[in-house]
Amino acid sequence: MPLSxxxxxxxxxxxENQAELGTVPxxxxxxxxxxxxxxxxxxxxELALNGSREASVLPLWDEAxxxxxxxxxxxxxAAAGLKPVAFDFPKDHFRIYARIVASLFIEQQKLREGExxxxxVVAYPAPMERGDGGSLQVTELGAPTPVGESSLESFLARxxxxxxxxxxxxxxxxxxxxxxxxxxxxxxxxxxETGGILIGSLWRDASRREIFAEVTAQIAAExxxxxxxxxxxxxxxxxxADAARKLRGRGEVYLGYWHSHPVREWCRSKQCTLEAQKICxxxxxxxxxxxxxxxxxxxxxxxxxxxxxxDTAFTDLTFSMFGNREGTMQPRGFFILxxxxxxx
Ligand SMILES: [Zn+2]
Numbered sequence: 001m002p003l004s005x006x007x008x009x010x011x012x013x014x015x016e017n018q019a020e021l022g023t024v025p026x027x028x029x030x031x032x033x034x035x036x037x038x039x040x041x042x043x044x045x046e047l048a049l050n051g052s053r054e055a056s057v058l059p060l061w062d063e064a065x066x067x068x069x070x071x072x073x074x075x076x077x078a079a080a081g082l083k084p085v086a087f088d089f090p091k092d093h094f095r096i097y098a099r100i101v102a103s104l105f106i107e108q109q110k111l112r113e114g115e116x117x118x119x120x121v122v123a124y125p126a127p128m129e130r131g132d133g134g135s136l137q138v139t140e141l142g143a144p145t146p147v148g149e150s151s152l153e154s155f156l157a158r159x160x161x162x163x164x165x166x167x168x169x170x171x172x173x174x175x176x177x178x179x180x181x182x183x184x185x186x187x188x189x190x191x192x193e194t195g196g197i198l199i200g201s202l203w204r205d206a207s208r209r210e211i212f213a214e215v216t217a218q219i220a221a222e223x224x225x226x227x228x229x230x231x232x233x234x235x236x237x238x239x240x241a242d243a244a245r246k247l248r249g250r251g252e253v254y255l256g257y258w259h260s261h262p263v264r265e266w267c268r269s270k271q272c273t274l275e276a277q278k279i280c281x282x283x284x285x286x287x288x289x290x291x292x293x294x295x296x297x298x299x300x301x302x303x304x305x306x307x308x309x310x311d312t313a314f315t316d317l318t319f320s321m322f323g324n325r326e327g328t329m330q331p332r333g334f335f336i337l338x339x340x341x342x343x344x
Contacts, residue, residue, distance in 0.1 A: 003030055003031075003034055003055050003056065003057055003075075004054070004055065004056045004057075005056065005057055005126055006056055006058065006125065006126060007057070007058060007059050007123040007124060007125055007126055008025060008026075008123065008124055008126045009025070009026040009028075009057075009059070009070070009073070009094075009121060009122070009123050010023050010024060010025045010026055010121070010122050010123070010124070011023065011024050011026055011094060011097060011098050011101045011119050011120070011121060011122075012119060012120045012121075012122055013098070013101050013102065013105055013111070013117060013118075013119050014117060014118045014119065014120075015110070015111055015115060015117060016115050016116040016117065018118070021105050021110045021111060021117075022105070022110070023122065024101045024104065026094065026097050026121075027097075028094075028097055029296070030057055030075075031296075031300060032296065032300070032302075032324055032327045032328065032329075033075060033087075033089055033093070033326075033327030034055060034057075034075050035300060035301060035302040035324060035327075036087065036302045036324050036325070036326055036327045037055075037075040037077060037085075037086070037087035037327075038055070038075075038077055038302065039145070039170070039211075039301070039302035039303060040087050040302075041077065041085040041087070042145055042211065043170060043209070043210055043211045044209050044210075045206070045209050046082070046085050047077060047079055047082065047085055048079055048082070049144055049145040049146075049147055050144030050145065051079060051080065052079070052080060053077055053078060053079040053080070054077070054078045054079075055075060055076065055077045055078075056075070056076050057073055057074075057075055058073060058074050058075075058076055058086075059073055059123035060072045060073055060074055060088060065120075067123075068122040068123055068124055069120055069121070069122055070091060070120075070121040070122065070123050071090070071091055072088055072089050072090045072091045072093065072121075073088075073089050073093070073121075073123075074086045074087060074088045074089065075087055075089070089326060089327060091121050093327065093328075094119070094121050098117075098119040101119070102117050102119075105117075145202065145211075145301075145303075146202060146251075146253050147202045147203065147204045147211055148201060148202070148203055148204070149203065149204055149205075149206065150203035150204070150205060151205055152171060152203075152205040152208050152210055152212055153205075153208075155171070155173050155203075155212065155214070155335070155337070156171070156335070158173075158337050158338055158339065159173055159335030159336065159337055159338075160335060160336045160337075160338060161333060161334075161335055162319070162321070162333060162334050162335065162336055163319075163320070163321055163331065163332065163333040163334060164331070164332075164333050165332075165333035166325065166330075166332060166333065168325065168326075169323060169325060169332050169333070170210075170211060170212055170213060170302075170303055170323070171210065171212035171213075171335070172212065172213050172215070172305060172321070172323070172332070172333075172334040172335065173212065173213065173214045173215065173334065173335045173336075173337050174214075174215045174307075174334055174335070174336055174337065175200075175214075175215060175216050175217065175337050176336050176337065176338065177217070178198070178215055178216075178217060178218045178258075179319060179336065181196075181218055181220070182196065182218060182258050182260075182307070182309050182319075183309065183317050185220055185260075186260040186262075186309045186311050186317060187311070187317070189260065189262075190262075190265075191262045191264070191265035191268075192262060192265075193231040193259055193260055193261070193262060194220075194221070194231065194259065194260050195220075195221050195231045195257055195258050195259030195260060196218040196219050196220040196221050196257065196258055196259075197218065197219045197221060197233075197237070197241045197254060197256075197257050198215045198217075198218055198254070198255045198256045198257055198258055198305070198307065199215070199216060199217050199218070199219060199241075199245055199248075199252040199253065199254055199255060200213060200214045200215040200216040200217065200252055200253070200255045201213070201214050201216065201250075201251075201252060201253065202214075202253065202255075202303060211303070213255055213303050213305070214337070215255050215256075215305075216250070216252060217248070217252070218258060219240070219241045219244045219245070221233060221237045221241075221257075222236075222237070222240055231259045231294075232294075233257075233294070233298060241254075254299060254304070255299075255303065255304060255305060256295070256299045256304040256305040256306055256307065257294065257295075257298065257299060257306060257307070258306070258307035258308070258309065259291070259306075259307075259308060259309070260308070260309040260310075260311055261282060261286065261308055261309065261310050261311065262311050263277070263280065263282050263283050263310060263311055263312045263313075264277075264311055264312055264313040265311075266282060267280060267312075267313065268313075274313060274314055277312060277313055277314055278314050280312075283310060283312050283314075284310055284318065284320060285320045285331040286308070286310075286320070287306060287308065287320075287322045287329055287331075291306060291308070291322075291329075292329050294306075295322075295329060302324045303323075304323075304324070305321055305322060305323045305332070305334075306321070306322040306323070306329065307319060307320070307321050307322075308320045308321075308322070321333065321334045
């Protein structure tokens with residue numbers, strides 16, 4: 001991991017009577033938060049798109065309790081010749097680790113199943129490894145961010161908004177053919193998860209201090225092993241995608257992946273009624289732990305997105321888009337590109 005950790009974080013667990021049960025070190029994946037923090041500042045032109053930099057995870061002390069109690073953490077990134085930048089993350093980001101710690105205490109019978117618990121996050125200075133000499137490591141963090149120049153205004157003029165937009169998200173544009181092809185592929189695969197790799201470009205609008213993404217094509221994943229619940233990309237999928245991308249010769253990059261959720265099949269096998277399907281949590285904006293694992297492994301950069309084609313029995317096929325917002329995968333809005341914003 002190319003991040004440095006001057007502090008170690010831990011979770012202090014309390015039972016429903018506020019009695020302290022113990023302290024457990026936090027083992028967590030910091031990379032999606034780092035990726036988000038880095039891209040956040042790159043979008044604003046406060047951090048170069050490539051080059052060496054130093055990044056560390058630091059505690060944000062709780063204002064009332066003070067050290068070692070934390071109200072969150074920040075990721076500080078320092079690049080040569082620029083003043084360091086940071087992004088703050090709330091204590092909530094430890095919630096899922098607190099749940100893991102809680103189940104540990106349940107196993108040890110220090111906490112009852114279903115008992116209300118609370119937790120605090122603490123941080124202590126980490127002992128320097130021998131040979132560090134106290135200096136920060138300087139590392140190339142991630143591949144350079146491949147960005148061309150374009151006008152956000154001209155994209156917005158051609159874009160039709162889909163889904164709920166959050167002003168903190170990178171603007172995202174999708175060519176209509178991508179959705180048409182995903183729709184056809186999903187419908188032809190009846191009840192089996194199918195998908196493809198999204199390619200396109202990243203653009204910077206210097207006048208707006210913003211980077212945005214354009215998904216130009218999808219490469220159907222032809223060599224995946226899929227069942228009705230899971231799609232996995234094989235080495236042949238990647239070889240085929242790489243070949244297709246090179247053949248197009250437009251210097252496109254991987255922007256994420258799409259896959260279908262054959263909800264009608266899941267519901268049929270569980271014998272759900274049509275009414276139950278309408279409120280089924282899998283029918284819309286559902287991104288499974290497996291889906292997150294694919295993003296994390298194959299598309300870890302902060303600008304990468306995951307598109308889900310929801311194939312349900314009660315309505316036409318719909319799409320849900322997901323992206324890294326503050327270090328976690330969240331539903332997000334996007335724009336479908338047309339010739340103009342009228343009549344598209
Ligand atoms: Zn899925």
